[in-house]
Amino acid sequence: MNRTDGRAPDQLRKVKVTQNFVQxxxxxxxxxxxxxxxxxxASVEEGVPPFLKGKGTGWVTAEYGMLPRSCSTRVKRDKTLxxxxxxxxxxxxxxxxxxxxxTAGLGERTVKVDCDVIQADGGTRTASITGGFIALVLALExxxxxxxxxxxxxxxxxxxxxxxxxxxxxxxxxxxEEDSAAEMDMNVVMVGKGQLVEVxxxxxxxxxxxxxxxxxxxxxxxxxxxxxxxxxxHIGEFRLW
Numbered sequence: 001m002n003r004t005d006g007r008a009p010d011q012l013r014k015v016k017v018t019q020n021f022v023q024x025x026x027x028x029x030x031x032x033x034x035x036x037x038x039x040x041x042a043s044v045e046e047g048v049p050p051f052l053k054g055k056g057t058g059w060v061t062a063e064y065g066m067l068p069r070s071c072s073t074r075v076k077r078d079k080t081l082x083x084x085x086x087x088x089x090x091x092x093x094x095x096x097x098x099x100x101x102x103t104a105g106l107g108e109r110t111v112k113v114d115c116d117v118i119q120a121d122g123g124t125r126t127a128s129i130t131g132g133f134i135a136l137v138l139a140l141e142x143x144x145x146x147x148x149x150x151x152x153x154x155x156x157x158x159x160x161x162x163x164x165x166x167x168x169x170x171x172x173x174x175x176x177e178e179d180s181a182a183e184m185d186m187n188v189v190m191v192g193k194g195q196l197v198e199v200x201x202x203x204x205x206x207x208x209x210x211x212x213x214x215x216x217x218x219x220x221x222x223x224x225x226x227x228x229x230x231x232x233x234h235i236g237e238f239r240l241w
Contacts, residue, residue, distance in 0.1 A: 001169040027138030031131030035121035040131040042139035058106025062093035066117040099197045102241045105153025122176035126160035137235045157192040159227035163216040188220035
């Protein structure tokens with residue numbers, strides 16, 4: 001099929017990363033997947049949630065939000081961060097990042113990764129995870145330089161991408177037009193070694209088969225490996241924990 005932006009079915013949108021996009025954050029970047037743009041910042045704070053106090057381990061968490069005119073119509077500002085969609089996405093981002101962090105290496109510190117969507121054209125949560133990891137690594141590197149850690153407490157890289165079925169074709173990295181009309185769509189989070197962190201798949205019209213799901217997972221794996229190669233170009237290859 002011919003995609004609206006001229007891409008091949010197995011082709012990512014153009015991905016661009018601008019590191020250190022925010023002056024004051026320990027780690028930050030602007031990540032762009034086509035027309036989707038997300039500012040990711042990582043902030044380091046002393047202390048941990050109550051359930052971790054005194055255990056000598058740290059924590060990584062995330063918050064997510066969309067600016068009012070990130071979409072074609074104004075999005076109501078979520079002042080309380082309690083909408084179902086917001087909570088679902090920020091928990092997904094937090095789980096994804098924690099999957100590759102050895103929190104004991106942080107000491108009793110919290111790294112908060114904020115993902116703020118300034119323009120949305122599909123795939124905002126997958127862009128947030130991919131860019132959030134870059135911001136996290138930049139923050140950890142700063143902590144290491146400050147002598148707060150002996151090494152980089154990371155077990156792998158992590159990235160995410162969307163896949164789906166649109167007009168019978170299996171597509172990688174759906175934009176909004178494709179996502180809104182897809183027969184099914186799936187968000188896939190994966191680490192560099194190829195292991196899955198999370199899969200969120202839903203049929204919008206017709207049920208999909210296991211064979212189709214397996215093909216989509218292979219398609220997602222291809223895209224995620226490309227994204228991890230991109231991450232390595234920006235943050236380098238570090239010795240895994």
